[in-house]
Structures are given as structure tokens and as C-alpha cells.
Amino acid sequence: KAGVTQTPRYLIKTRGQQVTLSCSPISGHRSVSWYQQTPGQGLQFLFEYFSETQRNKGNFPGRFSGRQFSNSRSEMNVSTLELGDSALYLCASSPPSSYNEQFFGPGTRLTVL
Amino acid sequence: ELKVEQNPLFLSMQEGKNYTIYCNYSTTSDRLYWYRQDPGKSLESLFVLLSNGAVKQEGRLMASLDTKARLSTLHITAAVHDLSATYFCAVDEVGGATNKLIFGTGTLLAVQP
Numbered sequence: 001k002a003g004v005t006q007t008p009r010y011l012i013k014t015r016g017q018q019v020t021l022s023c024s025p026i027s028g029h030r031s032v033s034w035y036q037q038t039p040g041q042g043l044q045f046l047f048e049y050f051s052e053t054q055r056n057k058g059n060f061p062g063r064f065s066g067r068q069f070s071n072s073r074s075e076m077n078v079s080t081l082e083l084g085d086s087a088l089y090l091c092a093s094s095p096p097s098s099y100n101e102q103f104f105g106p107g108t109r110l111t112v113l
Numbered sequence: 114e115l116k117v118e119q120n121p122l123f124l125s126m127q128e129g130k131n132y133t134i135y136c137n138y139s140t141t142s143d144r145l146y147w148y149r150q151d152p153g154k155s156l157e158s159l160f161v162l163l164s165n166g167a168v169k170q171e172g173r174l175m176a177s178l179d180t181k182a183r184l185s186t187l188h189i190t191a192a193v194h195d196l197s198a199t200y201f202c203a204v205d206e207v208g209g210a211t212n213k214l215i216f217g218t219g220t221l222l223a224v225q226p
Contacts, residue, residue, distance in 0.1 A: 043203075094212050100144065103158060
């Protein structure tokens with residue numbers, strides 16, 4: 001079974017630009033969550049989508065947004081990039097079960113210059 | 114607000130020694146997860162602990178959960194160099210309604226020959 005895939009793997013942008021990251025979950029998984037990982041703040045929850053609906057959102061500014069499509073693929077968008085947005089962005093998918101184990105993709109390394 | 118604390122933050126061990134990583138969390142939850150992250154890589158799921166007293170073992174790693182004490186431990190037996198990585202514990206904040214993991218700070222484990 002193929003794992004979670006994320007594209008692109010690496011991205012370099014400049015301040016003020018916007019970026020879109022993509023995540024394809026494991027087949028059959030309908031929940032997709034996004035996390036930001038930085039050396040200073042660690043792993044932080046961004047948001048979670050289930051059946052095209054945002055179910056939960058972390059404490060991030062409105063510049064961070066996301067969506068999920070009918071095939072469960074998800075995208076996250078960051079507008080007006082800041083230097084502090086440089087991070088590893090991880091996507092995770094969960095199977096429809098009672099214990100919500102999350103399986104992580106390889107991540108997208110975003111560098112903002 | 115749920116907080117998850119891990120200690121130690123850094124652990125340097127000699128091969129063959131035993132040690133324990135501790136994970137404390139601040140509010141009631143009966144779902145705790147352990148992940149491993151190698152440098153520059155994504156998160157690999159190690160253990161899912163779903164109830165008080167749960168104990169799981171895989172190779173040289175054993176994880177346990179005490180929900181009353183809000184404590185989980187990851188015990189390493191007879192460490193080998195291949196176990197060198199960063200280990201994270203994570204707690205499911207909402208208890209299953211949505212997939213929102215709150216991560217600990219991580220423990221960087223370095224096993225020296």
C-alpha cells in the first residue's frame with residue numbers, strides 16, 4: 001500500500017509570496033492533518049480535514065489555509081510568506097478507525113528568503 | 114490547554130545500556146502515540162497506547178501508559194547505534210473526535226559505540 005505523498009519536497013520562496021503544498025493520503029484514509037515543524041516551536045498542529053470539511057484548526061494566523069478534495073487529497077496554502085514560515089510541513093492521514101493513528105508523509109521543506 | 118512535556122531533551126547513551134524517556138501530559142487523555150524521526154526524515158509511528166496500563170514492545174523498545182498519572186514511558190533496553198534518532202510522544206487532544214495531536218518537545222537519542 002502506498003504511503004502518504006507530499007509535493008513538492010523542497011521549495012524556496014521569498015517574503016511576500018504565496019505557496020501551495022499538496023498531500024495525497026493513503027488510499028482509504030479520509031482524514032488529513034497538517035503540522036508545522038520548526039527547531040524553535042517543534043511540531044505544531046495546523047488543521048485537519050475530513051470529508052472535505054475542516055474539523056479542527058490550530059493556533060496559526062489566517063495566512064495559513066487549507067482544503068480537501070472529494071478524493072481526500074489536501075492542499076495547504078500560505079499567503080504573504082514571512083521568514084518565520086520556513087519549516088518542514090508534514091501531512092498525516094488517518095484510517096477510519098477508533099484510535100486515529102496518524103501516518104506521516106515525507107514532508108515539504110519550505111525555505112523563505 | 115493540553116501540554117505535553119518530555120524529558121530528557123537530549124540523551125547520550127552507550128551501546129548496551131538501558132534508559133527511559135518520560136512523557137507527561139497535562140489533561141485527561143487515553144490516547145498516546147510514540148514516533149521516531151531520523152534526521153531530515155518524516156515521523157515513523159512506533160506505538161499506539163489506548164488505555165490505562167497499556168504496554169507495547171517492539172524489539173528493544175517498550176512503551177507504557179499510566180493515564181491516572183498522565184505519564185507514558187519509552188524504555189530502551191540494551192541500546193544499539195541504530196536506535197539513534199529523535200523520539201516524540203504525542204497526545205490526542207480531543208480524545209478521538211478529531212485528529213489533533215499535541216507533540217512533546219522530542220528527545221534526541223545518541224547511542225555511542
